[in-house]
Amino acid sequence: MGKRTVSRGRNHDAAGFSAAAPGTSVPTPRNRGVGMLIITAYGIFAVSAFARAFYQITPFPQEDKVQFADAPLALSLSAFAAAVYILATLALARTSATAWRIALAAVLVEMAGVIGVGTWTLVQPSAFEVATVWGFFGRDYGFIPLILPFLGLFWLLRHRPSETVSAED
Amino acid sequence: MTIMFLIGTAVCALSTLTCWVMTAVRNHPADSSIISIAAIELYLIAYGIYAVIRQAMGASITGEAWEFWGYVLTALLLPVGVFIWAMVDKTRWTNLVMSFVGLVVFVMVYRLEEIWWGSAL
Numbered sequence: 001m002g003k004r005t006v007s008r009g010r011n012h013d014a015a016g017f018s019a020a021a022p023g024t025s026v027p028t029p030r031n032r033g034v035g036m037l038i039i040t041a042y043g044i045f046a047v048s049a050f051a052r053a054f055y056q057i058t059p060f061p062q063e064d065k066v067q068f069a070d071a072p073l074a075l076s077l078s079a080f081a082a083a084v085y086i087l088a089t090l091a092l093a094r095t096s097a098t099a100w101r102i103a104l105a106a107v108l109v110e111m112a113g114v115i116g117v118g119t120w121t122l123v124q125p126s127a128f129e130v131a132t133v134w135g136f137f138g139r140d141y142g143f144i145p146l147i148l149p150f151l152g153l154f155w156l157l158r159h160r161p162s163e164t165v166s167a168e169d
Numbered sequence: 170m171t172i173m174f175l176i177g178t179a180v181c182a183l184s185t186l187t188c189w190v191m192t193a194v195r196n197h198p199a200d201s202s203i204i205s206i207a208a209i210e211l212y213l214i215a216y217g218i219y220a221v222i223r224q225a226m227g228a229s230i231t232g233e234a235w236e237f238w239g240y241v242l243t244a245l246l247l248p249v250g251v252f253i254w255a256m257v258d259k260t261r262w263t264n265l266v267m268s269f270v271g272l273v274v275f276v277m278v279y280r281l282e283e284i285w286w287g288s289a290l
Binding site: 033044051 | 235
């Protein structure tokens with residue numbers, strides 16, 4: 001990869017934002033450009049929430065590991081969060097109108113989940129002696145889970161299916 | 170704080186900074202961004218080998234072995250996975266996507282150090 005030849009000069013500068021502008025000849029699909037960042041963030045959370053739920057729920061025979069029966073609520077919520085992130089990642093990465101609706105639903109469920117579970121852990125901390133992914137608004141993850149659904153929603157609303165229809169294969 | 174943790178922090182920070190700068194100055198995936206996440210992968214391989222040797226010689230870790238190796242494996246897959254995904258669309262944003270590797274691996278190494286020694290700092 002010695003010589004840098006840029007074959008995609010057309011696509012430079014703020015590629016991700018051009019899709020919202022009406023009259024643009026070839027809008028950037030929502031899973032390209034800046035959209036790739038949002039999908040990457042969702043993918044990272046899908047992997048880490050899944051790994052956490054998997055580790056928490058799998059009954060590894062260790063003395064000091066919390067088992068599922070000890071904290072069914074917190075562990076179920078971790079698993080639910082993981083499922084929502086996986087669904088959102090897959091739906092965001094696809095360009096069809098159906099995927100857009102699934103992604104919108106997943107992002108809204110995620111938003112309700114992180115706000116709901118976050119509030120719940122504040123109001124009734126005794127029910128959450130074991131940490132869950134969305135506990136305290138995603139504090140364990142630098143509050144990124146609280147920001148992510150808003151970014152996702154913003155991105156989806158900026159890229160409605162009718163606008164990206166021409167970009168579908 | 171261990172030497173491995175300091176090296177990891179430096180490698181991750183340099184990688185993320187490189188990727189951010191390249192996002193600003195290149196409209197295609199920069200060689201330096203790719204090399205910087207390859208450096209993170211190399212660091213993680215070294216970290217893994219160090220952990221294998223040390224634990225094979227009988228040293229114990231504070232936390233759970235399962236959790237530790239789960240983190241090591243996930244961390245090893247991360248730069249590869251992000252690289253493949255970033256290359257799907259070769260634009261300026263590819264560099265920014267790759268900058269995530271340094272941030273996430275830093276957090277994972279921090280957690281690994283906590284599991285290994287009981288505390289990262």
